[in-house]
Amino acid sequence: MVIRTMGTHERHRLTEVINARGTYTPLGVSRSSAGVAAAVAEALPEFFVMGELADRASEAIAHSTGAQAGAITHCTSAAITLAVAAAMAGTDPDRIATLPDTSDMHNRVILPAGQVVDYGQSVVQAIRLAGASVTLAGDENRCSIDDLDDALAGPDIACLLLVSSRLVTSEPMDLTAAVRAAHRRGVPAIIDGAGQFPRTADLLATGADAVLISAQKYLAAPTAGLVVGTHRLVRAVRAQEKGIGRGMKPTKEAIVGVLAALEEWHAMDRAKWEADQAAKVIAFVAGANELPGLAAEVLPDPAGLPLSRVLLTVSGGIDATTLAAELEAGTPPIFVMTDRSLEGQLVLELVPLDADELEIILTRLAMELQATEKAD
Ligand SMILES: *Cc1c(COP(=O)(O)O)cnc(C)c1O
Numbered sequence: 001m002v003i004r005t006m007g008t009h010e011r012h013r014l015t016e017v018i019n020a021r022g023t024y025t026p027l028g029v030s031r032s033s034a035g036v037a038a039a040v041a042e043a044l045p046e047f048f049v050m051g052e053l054a055d056r057a058s059e060a061i062a063h064s065t066g067a068q069a070g071a072i073t074h075c076t077s078a079a080i081t082l083a084v085a086a087a088m089a090g091t092d093p094d095r096i097a098t099l100p101d102t103s104d105m106h107n108r109v110i111l112p113a114g115q116v117v118d119y120g121q122s123v124v125q126a127i128r129l130a131g132a133s134v135t136l137a138g139d140e141n142r143c144s145i146d147d148l149d150d151a152l153a154g155p156d157i158a159c160l161l162l163v164s165s166r167l168v169t170s171e172p173m174d175l176t177a178a179v180r181a182a183h184r185r186g187v188p189a190i191i192d193g194a195g196q197f198p199r200t201a202d203l204l205a206t207g208a209d210a211v212l213i214s215a216q217k218y219l220a221a222p223t224a225g226l227v228v229g230t231h232r233l234v235r236a237v238r239a240q241e242k243g244i245g246r247g248m249k250p251t252k253e254a255i256v257g258v259l260a261a262l263e264e265w266h267a268m269d270r271a272k273w274e275a276d277q278a279a280k281v282i283a284f285v286a287g288a289n290e291l292p293g294l295a296a297e298v299l300p301d302p303a304g305l306p307l308s309r310v311l312l313t314v315s316g317g318i319d320a321t322t323l324a325a326e327l328e329a330g331t332p333p334i335f336v337m338t339d340r341s342l343e344g345q346l347v348l349e350l351v352p353l354d355a356d357e358l359e360i361i362l363t364r365l366a367m368e369l370q371a372t373e374k375a376d
Contacts, residue, residue, distance in 0.1 A: 018335070018357050019335050020349055020361060021349065027335060029217060030220040031220060035264055036260045040253045048252050057071070057072050057259060060259050066201060068231045069235070070227060071227040072258060076192065078225055079227050081244070081248065082227070082245050083159075083210050084127050084159060085099055085240045086233055086240060087190070088130065089105065089236070091235060093239075096243035096244075099244050100129070100130060102131040107133060107156055108156045108158055109127050109158055109159055109160075110135050110154075112147075112163075114138065114140050114143055115143075117167040119167065123161075123192060137152075148182075152185045160179070160182040162175055162189065163191070168303075183207065190208060190209060193212060195303075195305075196211075197214070209230050210233045214226075219265065220261060280350050284350060285297060285310055288362065291369055293318065295313040296312050297311050299311035309348060309350070314346065315344070318372040320338075327364060330368075334364055
């Protein structure tokens with residue numbers, strides 16, 4: 001860890017952190033491999049015909065996912081805005097130039113109320129940025145296919161947007177049935193699956209016209225959004241680069257980085273990767289269970305990603321919120337997931353962490369728990 005990151009952190013006076021919070025944007029999201037980093041470094045001093053690069057990216061995304069085509073945007077948030085723009089304006093140059101004014105277009109996006117996630121910005125704002133307006137279907141806890149069907153029956157519908165994420169807290173929805181309900185009305189369906197790269201094929205199998213994936217999350221590429229889907233929608237997304245998509249375009253280094261990361265993903269032994277990740281979690285859980293005041297267990301991913309996390313239940317002299325704050329306040333700062341801290345629980349994602357970092361986390365947990373025991 002020290003050798004890999006010392007240069008940049010030291011030169012610019014930046015804090016070295018241990019990130020057990022997952023693919024979290026304010027901490028730099030993920031770690032790219034040496035191969036992806038080298039591909040990016042090789043691309044930066046070169047010129048490219050950008051249209052060609054985008055064509056190669058489309059072929060690589062299609063080959064890797066089984067979809068018809070793919071486009072790359074600046075990030076997934078941009079992909080949401082541009083997929084909605086594509087559904088409203090298609091490839092019509094006048095409409096593309098008119099956005100975000102949508103007065104002569106079908107401009108209503110249907111979104112299940114329980115899938116209004118906030119990933120640092122509300123997904124509703126990413127949709128509205130294209131000039132669309134949002135109609136929520138169902139309520140916060142549940143949206144039935146009938147609820148969806150009622151909403152889709154309204155006038156001026158541009159598309160259905162669905163979100164697949166661990167951030168969704170409502171009752172799970174049958175995404176395939178939802179996509180079918182949209183298609184029965186002739187409405188395209190788009191799935192925001194930003195954090196779901198390993199599940200791209202599952203999300204495409206719903207029949208969605210496009211699945212939006214974050215390249216910098218589980219693909220561990222440079223920051224970019226992948227629009228994976230039909231020729232028609234992908235072509236319309238690319239056409240937005242002459243309109244509101246100008247400020248959301250991918251960089252050449254991001255596209256080349258995505259190409260390298262997709263190649264590595266294919267060459268990788270996935271069963272071994274999953275087994276290695278599982279072993280890492282099990283070993284950490286065993287280590288954490290040795291510590292007084294902690295109960296650790298394996299927590300499967302709620303959205304169905306092929307990875308588990310560590311669930312720590314904190315008891316004794318310290319509450320979970322304070323423990324998380326102490327971990328962050330120490331050196332190096334350690335970040336964990338705190339969505340369940342009010343219930344006395346912390347969640348750790350170990351995927352990008354090495355053995356040294358896992359050791360440091362266990363040592364620091366032991367120190368913080370001991371400190372509170374002494375204070376009692
Ligand atoms: C992270 C995330 C986004 C935003 O992705 P970026 O690539 O950072 O723009 C959108 N939707 C969901 C569900 C996310 O988890």
